[in-house]
Amino acid sequence: MKRSIITAIFIGILALAWSGAPAVANSVPNPTVIGPIPVNVPLGDPSHDYPQFATQIDLASYGYVEEEFFFEGRANRYNIVSLQTATIHSSNYPYKTRMIVRRPISPAKFNGTVVLEWLNVTSGYNLDAHWLLSHRYFLREGYAYVGVSAQRVGVQQAPSGLTVWSPIRYGTLDVTAGNTVPSDALCYDIFSQAAQAIRSPVGVDPMGGLPVQRIFAVGASQSQGRLVTYHNSIHPLAGVVDVFFLYLGIGGRLRTDLGVKVFKLNTETDILLLGETASRQPDSDYLRTWEVAGTSHVGYDPLGLRSQILIRDSLPIADTTVCTRPSLSRIPISYVKNAVYEHLVRWVVDDILPPTAPPIELTRVSPPIAARDAFGNALGGIQLSQHAVPTATNTGLNSGPGFCYLFGSHVPFDQATLDALYRNHGAYVSAVSNVTEENLAAGYILEPEAEATIVEAAQSNIGKKPKKE
Numbered sequence: 453m454k455r456s457i458i459t460a461i462f463i464g465i466l467a468l469a470w471s472g473a474p475a476v477a478n479s480v481p482n483p484t485v486i487g488p489i490p491v492n493v494p495l496g497d498p499s500h501d502y503p504q505f506a507t508q509i510d511l512a513s514y515g516y517v518e519e520e521f522f523f524e525g526r527a528n529r530y531n532i533v534s535l536q537t538a539t540i541h542s543s544n545y546p547y548k549t550r551m552i553v554r555r556p557i558s559p560a561k562f563n564g565t566v567v568l569e570w571l572n573v574t575s576g577y578n579l580d581a582h583w584l585l586s587h588r589y590f591l592r593e594g595y596a597y598v599g600v601s602a603q604r605v606g607v608q609q610a611p612s613g614l615t616v617w618s619p620i621r622y623g624t625l626d627v628t629a630g631n632t633v634p635s636d637a638l639c640y641d642i643f644s645q646a647a648q649a650i651r652s653p654v655g656v657d658p659m660g661g662l663p664v665q666r667i668f669a670v671g672a673s674q675s676q677g678r679l680v681t682y683h684n685s686i687h688p689l690a691g692v693v694d695v696f697f698l699y700l701g702i703g704g705r706l707r708t709d710l711g712v713k714v715f716k717l718n719t720e721t722d723i724l725l726l727g728e729t730a731s732r733q734p735d736s737d738y739l740r741t742w743e744v745a746g747t748s749h750v751g752y753d754p755l756g757l758r759s760q761i762l763i764r765d766s767l768p769i770a771d772t773t774v775c776t777r778p779s780l781s782r783i784p785i786s787y788v789k790n791a792v793y794e795h796l797v798r799w800v801v802d803d804i805l806p807p808t809a810p811p812i813e814l815t816r817v818s819p820p821i822a823a824r825d826a827f828g829n830a831l832g833g834i835q836l837s838q839h840a841v842p843t844a845t846n847t848g849l850n851s852g853p854g855f856c857y858l859f860g861s862h863v864p865f866d867q868a869t870l871d872a873l874y875r876n877h878g879a880y881v882s883a884v885s886n887v888t889e890e891n892l893a894a895g896y897i898l899e900p901e902a903e904a905t906i907v908e909a910a911q912s913n914i915g916k917k918p919k920k921e
Contacts, residue, residue: 453613455636455872460589461825467599471906472818474725479581479689479691480644480645480647480648480692481525481526481645481648482640482645482648482649482653482657482689483523483524483525483645483648483649484521484523484524484525484526485521485522485644485649485653485655485656485658486521486522486523486524486656486858487519487521487522487656487658488520488522488553489503489507489519489520489521489522489550489621491503491520494567495508496764496765499573499618499620500620500621500765500766501620501621502619502621502813503550503552503616503905504577504578504617504618504622504765504767505552505577505578505579505580505599505761505765505767505816506518506520506552507554507587507763508585508621508630508757508760509591510539510659510757510759511554513589514591515556515557515558515561515597515605516528516554516555516556516591517554517555517557517660518552518554519552519553519555519658519660519825520550520551520552520553520565520877520900521550521551521552521553521658522549522550522624522625522751522916523548523549523550523645523646523649524546524547524548524549524779525546525547526543526545526546526547526595526643526917527543527546527547527638527640527641527642527643527645528540528542528544528545528824529541529542529543529633529642530543530637530640530685531640532681532685534571534577534684535684535707536642536684536685536687537685537688537689538685538686542570543631544747544884545629545632545637545638546626546629546630547626547627547628547629547638547641547642548625548626548627548739549600549601549607549610549622549625549626549627549642549893550604550607550614550622550625550891551599551600551601551646551649552580552599553597553598553658553659554583554587554590554594554596554597554598555659555660555662556594556596556662557660558615559661559662559663560717561594562594562596562662562663563593563594563595563619564663564664564665564666564799565584565595565596565598565665565666565667565668565797566595566596566598566645566650566659566664566666566667566668566791567583567590567596567597567598567668567670567793568598568643568647568650568667568668568669568670568693569581569582569583569598569600569645569670569671569672569675570600570602570669570671570675570682570785571590571599571600571601571603571671571675571678572671572674572675573603573606573674573675573676574611574673574743574772575612576605576606576611576613576767577606577612577613577617577767577768578599578601578606578614579672579758579767580597580599581599581672581673581675581678581699581700582670582671582672582697582699582789583597583599584714584753584757585641585785585786585789586756586786586789586790586793589790589793589898591891592900593793593794595793596659596662596664598624598646598650598658599608600623600643600646601614601627601645601741602627602639602642602643602678603627603635603636603639603678603782603866604627604635604636605629607622607625607627607651608625608627608628609624611765611768612768615720616766617765618870619857620698627639627642634770635645638736639678640681640686640689640788641681641686643682644686644690645710647667647669647690647692647693649707649735650664651664651667652668654791654917656686657867661696661777662663662848663903665694665782666694666797666800666801667692667693667694667695668693668694668695668696668697668793668796669682669693669695669696669697670696670697670698670699671697671699672697672699673699673700673701673702674702674839675817676698676699676700676701677702677703677704678699679696680698680704680705680706681704683696683706683707683710683712684706687710687712688710693712693920694712694713694800695712695713695714695715695796695800696713696714696715696717696798697714697792697793697796697823698714698715698716698788699716699717699718700715700717700719700722700749701718701726701727701731702726702727702728703720703721703726703727703728703730703731704727704731705731705733706733706739708733708736708738708739708854709791710738710752712738712741713738713739713791713796713799713800714738714740715739715740715741715795715796715806716739716740716741716742716743717741717742717743717744717785717789717792718741718743718750719743719744719747719749719751719781719785719789719848719858720742720743720744720745720746720747720748720812720822720847720849720850720860721729721730721747721748721749721821721835721849721858721860722743722749722848723743723812723814723822723848724812724820724821724848724849725749725848725857726749729814729818729820730745730818732811736809737805740805740808741796741809741811741898742788742792742809742833742834743809743811743812743832743833743834744783744785744788744814744827744833744834744836745783745812745830745831745832745833745834745835745836745839746781746783746830746835746836746838746846746847746848747781747783747846747860748780748781748783748846748847748850748858748860748861749847749848749858749859749860750780750808750855750858750859750860751780751781751783751784751785751786751860752753752780752781752862753891758886760919767834770854770855772853772856773853773873774852774858775850775852775853775854775856775859776850776851776852777850777851777861777863778861778862778863779850779852779856779859779861779862780859780860780861781846781847781848781860781861781862782838782844782846782862783836783838783839783846784801784836784838784901787836787897787898787901787905788834788897790897790898790899790901791895791896791897791901792806793795794863795895795899805842806895806897807894807895809833809834809896810833810844811833811893812830812831812832812833813830813831813832813833825863827842828845828863829842829845829846829847830847830848834891835891836885836891836896836897837887837888837891837905837909838888838905838906839882839889840883841887842864842865842871842873843859843864843914844862844863845862845863845865845885846858846861846862847861848860849861860874870914870915873913874909874914875915876915876916876917877913877914877916879915879917880909880912880915881909882906882912884906884909885906885909888902888905888906889902
């Protein structure tokens, strides 16, 4: 009898491990959470006594709330060796930073998933790249979102780090233990402890009592690079997140022996310029990689949401988008990104493997050169209708000052080319519809985005002949 009980317990433990649930999350200390921190002035007030990069979306109309919390604790420094589990260098360094939470108010609306974003600090402020691109999907499907300020640049570096941007609000924050540790040495434990505060709150609950079932660790570009290190070296020690979503890769291979699910989504820029060709790894039961042809590392923002916030918060705007070629690819990678989230939930909850996708085709690997059609559009990869039924040349390449190398390019076809490609408007819309339906069936986009694509094509003037006077 005793043996059967022990056997049952052992099988249960194995089942928990196989399910992908964090195995060692209890090893992560729970930080002290403070808040929500009051918003004392209207957004845009010169005192900046409100959350930096607060959303301008009317969350209440979706049944959501935005709240900011401070959290503090003690963190380790680590010895990190590529593709190996980290060891502790030294311990007990104090830190205090912030997280910004956007969540459903009602548990009935919550889908159980928290998107935990390592905020990007390349531009000197705390950029919520995943939220900006996918907020409509999050609100539609009931996700909770948490952005974590884990790095010194975003917390303490002038002119846009939190403590400089608003001393009245953020003056007590510090992720360097009073400048006694090297830059960002504490960032990994800060991220782990933020996840722990969400998964197993003690005291203040940033989720307002919502029943958290899973945490997706996500990052874009620079913060994606941090998460590659976190996945390889810290996750085996912490085990407090369920999935990694690595968007806009900047190079870096992943360990294949950890058993945690990882999804990588890359643009053409990432493959050709930022090292992701050398980091390509085969798909497996724990890894999926998608590459979207014609996309750029920094893409076109049709609503100007980021620029609106930068102006409101007096944050730096890119010096120029005037590059050698017209900048910013118009291929909407956010449509594919939303589908990735959908697949991640199914992967974790139901163990349904996401579909595979072909890579962008290369004519040379080192340095990488993409195979292109007669119009200069890349071959292979996921081909959205905006690329496969082209009205322009969209690429992940450009040159010029500043960040032009990340902006890609968009060169519209002239009227003669459009007339030759599409004999009438119906032919264009039909071609768009066919490709879109194929992408929907393949799982590369979702129904709402498929509908939006076809409606946009139907409302365009492509293929319409000018009326004679």
